[in-house]
Amino acid sequence: MAFSIAVVGTGYWGRNHLRTLSALNTEGLLDRLIVCDVDEARAREMAEEFGCDWHTDALALKERFNINAATIATPTPQHAPLAIALMQQGVDVLVEKPLAMNEVEAEEIVAAAAANERLLMVGHLFRHHASIREACEMIARGELGPILHIESDRLSVRAPRPDIGVIAALGIHDMDICCDLLGDTTPVSVTATALPSDEDGIEDHAVIHLRFPKGTGGNPRGVPCVLTVSWRSRIQGKVRDLRIIGRDASLHIDYLDHGGFWVHRHPGNAHGQQWGGFDAAPRDRVELPLGEPSLTAELRRFIHASKGFTDEPLLTSGAVGVAGVRLVEAALASAASGSSVAFSQQAD
Template sequence: MNYAVVGTGYWGSNHVRVGAELRDAGEIDELVVCDVDEARAAEMAAEFDAEYVTDVGALPGRVDAATVATPSPTHHGVGTDLLSSGVDIMVEKPLTLDAQNAWDLVETAERYGRTLGVGHIFRHHPLVTDLKRRIDAGEFGEIRYLWTNRFALREPRRGAGVLYSVAVHDVDLYGYLLDAWPDNIGCRLDSFVRDDIDETASLSLGYGETTGVISASWQVPVFGKSRELVVVGSERAARIDYLENEHYETFSLDPETGAEEGTETITVEPVEPLKAEVVDFLDATKSARHPKADGRVGAAAVELLEVATRADATGRRLSTSRTEGNGATVRRCSQP
């Protein structure tokens, strides 16, 4: 199998590294780097002993699969070109910046019989994988509450704000852990540094009796980065530090009082989430199965981001109902 990485920015360069490791391990045959910046493409190709091109149109017929790690506004166009030319693709999150284009990519992949994956990397985090297994096995009882923080102190990105760049991880992950679609969403977006880019997002998602809270910001002072997930059930709770990939803490709870009865450190086999994600995608292309995060997963996440954006604009909590087609219908809730 020949594999390409399209886009060699900060995250794309990590994909190139993983691609080189998989090539060296015999998992793929050839690695091709593609970037419109020829100097950058040549630099990455030289570092990882790969070939390079500057035109995505040179990839069909040369590679079987590709990761698209270009800026988010280009995902739809680049993805459409590759899928319609017979290349399986994994697109970095968010799949696109609007739901219509996201579902269009899903339909394009289905029309041409191609595999479409989306880079919802935390589905592949080893601690999340273990937590999901335990939740599904009933060890936590009824899930009551989820909370995430993703904080950093940095200049806001250009092109997409913190909602689409960062909070998207947890909008997807909550549904994955609960195997549920939210009933309603409340959202507040703050844009003080750049008028057109939200640097802080505060979301609350309702899943029946379960509440999920997401706090994401590029304007919170922490040492480096802070990435935490807390899940509270009727019988057990857990805290995950996403910057750790081998250990996490669980807490036994008194089902009557909610008081802590004991703690346990869970140890799992450490796995690099990005490599696990790419391997899953490539295996899916070879076996004609859906990757763990396929196009429909990515499009559903974009739908929910649109609902969150609308909730912020209206200042109201909005309810959602899933449809069989390509959308979530949105109506205004009675609560403010």
């Protein structure tokens, strides 16, 4: 059976979807690729660049091309109406993150997927990063010992987005990954400080603190996480760095490196004097020869699931998308109020 997929929205990330799906097309994973944008000139331009069909009306794609699936990479306010309408037409959808503008819309999308028996994936693509999958397994096996804390930096230099700030655009990734690393546990509290950009109501730099329940990650005190996200990284430029500190070993992951990551060994929470002064603990490289870009892995999994090739649980289900939206709302509320926001109902 022929498999047709459409990309709705041709901004920066929509173009990445097109580029990746075009490459998967050469593998024979799909039979027809369609690009859709309300700007006809832009749709034509992308269609010519990637050798695919084009259209300007997302809600006419099913009738015109009999699409099986679609990825939605439009501005966030359009996610809910487009996703719901397409699923009502019998189309499987992958919606870029954040899933929706708020928790209510996100829940409506999940309900529409259930009511119409359609596949719903959400674009939390770093769950598909090979290093994150390996890190999750190492933590689950206890190789790091109890997790003491997690820290990350997701920095770049760019103009603020007009629809969402840096917490919803970048912070959502790192908050979600912390939940993933700790066995899909949610934090008990979220605290954030944000700096405003020139766009009214839009932040372009934030520091987010998550506090996970006691016992999480084998830590009787719970795991604290400190996440910095910024569009004003004028000194370092683009940084995608994650550090997971365990009692016996720690991981240093650079998301821009798809070939592997570093493990620093320090059994029993050994300190620097035990290996020579103030240097970092001795490290070993974990090679991941089969690692591929996260977006490629994510879209490949979406197509396989839509075709029915796999019945494995989705890494980025609708429930994950709803949790991501809730985390963003909590961080924004904390930044606005200057106080911590209670998140999980789990005992602490």
